[in-house]
Amino acid sequence: GVRDTDPPTLFDKIISGEIPAAIVKQDDKMMAFKDINPAGPAHVLIIPKDRNGLTRLGKASVEHKEILGHLMVTAAEISNDKSLGFGDGARIVVNDGPDGGQEVMHLHVHVIGGRAMQWPPG
C-alpha cells in the first residue's frame, strides 16, 4: 500500500514471482501457497497481496475488515480441499508478533491439516 512504509519481506518476492512458490489459489487481493517447511501433511499460507500496514494482525483496524474476511473465507475453502491433503478440519492460525512466534512480518494465515492437531500448541 502507498502508506506501507515497513520493510519488505520475502513474501513480496513470492507475490512478484521472484521467489518461486507452490501457489494453490490466488486472486487480485490474496495469494495462497504451500509452506516451505510444513507443520503437517497439508500446510498453506494465505497472504494479502497489498500488505497495507498489516505487518501483523495486531496492526489491524476497521479499514482491514474486508481483506481479513476474505482471507478467512479463503482459509475455509482451502481447509475443505481434499486434493491438498486436508481431512476433516484444520488448524487455522495467525501468529502475531514476537510472543506469537511470527517470523515474517507480512500478515499470513496458516492452514495446517492432514493430521489431528493437539491443543495447546507449544
Ligand code: 5GP
Ligand atoms: P510465521 O512464523 O511468520 O507465522 O510463519 C512464517 C512461515 O513462512 C513459516 O511457516 C515458514 O516455514 C514459511 N516460509 C518461510 N520462508 C518461506 C519461503 O521462502 N517459501 C515458503 N513457501 N514458505 C516460507
